[in-house]
Amino acid sequence: MKKIFSLICAGMMSVCSMTFSGQAVIAETEEKNNVLVACFSRNGENYNVGVIEKGNTELLAEIISEETGGELFNIVPVVPYPESYDEMLTVATQERTDNARPAIQNTIENFDDYDVIFVGYPIWWGDMPMIMYNFLESYDFSGKTIIPFNTHEGSGQAGTVVEIRELCPDSNVLDGFSVRGSVAQNDGESARTIVQNWLDSNNFSSLIQSESVTYTVQDIHDLQDFLLAKPTEKDLKNKPYDLDNDGVWSVFDLCLMKRVFSSSAGSRCDKF
Numbered sequence: 001m002k003k004i005f006s007l008i009c010a011g012m013m014s015v016c017s018m019t020f021s022g023q024a025v026i027a028e029t030e031e032k033n034n035v036l037v038a039c040f041s042r043n044g045e046n047y048n049v050g051v052i053e054k055g056n057t058e059l060l061a062e063i064i065s066e067e068t069g070g071e072l073f074n075i076v077p078v079v080p081y082p083e084s085y086d087e088m089l090t091v092a093t094q095e096r097t098d099n100a101r102p103a104i105q106n107t108i109e110n111f112d113d114y115d116v117i118f119v120g121y122p123i124w125w126g127d128m129p130m131i132m133y134n135f136l137e138s139y140d141f142s143g144k145t146i147i148p149f150n151t152h153e154g155s156g157q158a159g160t161v162v163e164i165r166e167l168c169p170d171s172n173v174l175d176g177f178s179v180r181g182s183v184a185q186n187d188g189e190s191a192r193t194i195v196q197n198w199l200d201s202n203n204f205s206s207l208i209q210s211e212s213v214t215y216t217v218q219d220i221h222d223l224q225d226f227l228l229a230k231p232t233e234k235d236l237k238n239k240p241y242d243l244d245n246d247g248v249w250s251v252f253d254l255c256l257m258k259r260v261f262s263s264s265a266g267s268r269c270d271k272f
């Protein structure tokens with residue numbers, strides 16, 4: 001239904017683009033990218049996938065980055081992990097026994113700029129790799145939204161979300177999602193569908209539009225006139241009217257704007 005409305009509105013906007021000189025059909029509102037996709041992942045020999053050039057979780061992180069526009073950050077250990085799967089099992093066991101905090105080579109320079117952080121990792125022995133504990137303890141995640149994601153070969157999330165909530169008590173840690181490593185490695189389209197479904201069902205676009213915007217009665221009239229293709233000299237080009245963040249101005253945006261306006265009576269309020 002929404003798609004049909006959007007198509008109708010896209011058509012109306014084409015008319016508008018002829019009416020308003022220089023008016024873009026696609027809304028050009030500037031979005032501040034406040035999304036980070038951080039992950040630890042290991043290449044080499046692994047369970048179910050043989051010897052791989054790029055880790056399963058890293059492939060999943062790349063899909064998330066493509067779908068959200070988030071910046072990628074790969075957590076790189078100072079001491080590289082072994083290529084051999086058997087050796088890796090031994091090292092991971094030792095790290096757990098030692099409650100180790102393996103050192104990380106790289107840092108996120110502009111960490112404060114990010115409000116929404118996807119945190120990705122493989123499951124190792126029913127838990128996060130110990131390097132993830134180091135990562136989560138190295139930054140102040142207070143006030144940020146954390147979205148855990150992981151790859152595994154049967155354990156799912158294995159209780160790691162509870163662990164992250166304990167490590168980051170002042171963050172909004174969402175339930176997140178997991179994908180089988182072999183799916184991320186060999187069936188990118190299925191992995192992408194899982195990511196897209198998660199983003200849709202969790203209304204992801206609302207998470208990243210946290211800047212406050214004021215809408216006035218005039219804005220409502222302007223958007224309404226725009227959608228009705230009424231001629232005007234007004235330049236609406238950079239107006240924040242794409243409230244549902246789907247790339248076009250539509251009646252849905254108008255409904256959301258009216259809702260925002262009526263709930264705030266024109267005062268400052270959070271954009272949907």
Ligand SMILES: Cc1cc2nc3c(=O)[nH]c(=O)nc-3n(C[C@H](O)[C@H](O)[C@H](O)COP(=O)(O)O)c2cc1C
Nearest residue numbers: 041042055056057122123125126151153154155181
């Ligand atoms: C040391 C080690 C321990 C693992 N333990 C588990 C486990 O407990 N449960 C599970 O489902 N998968 C386990 N796996 C499989 C990985 O979670 C899976 O292969 C994952 O996709 C690897 O991601 P990566 O390629 O990003 O490192 C383990 C793999 C390794 C290397």
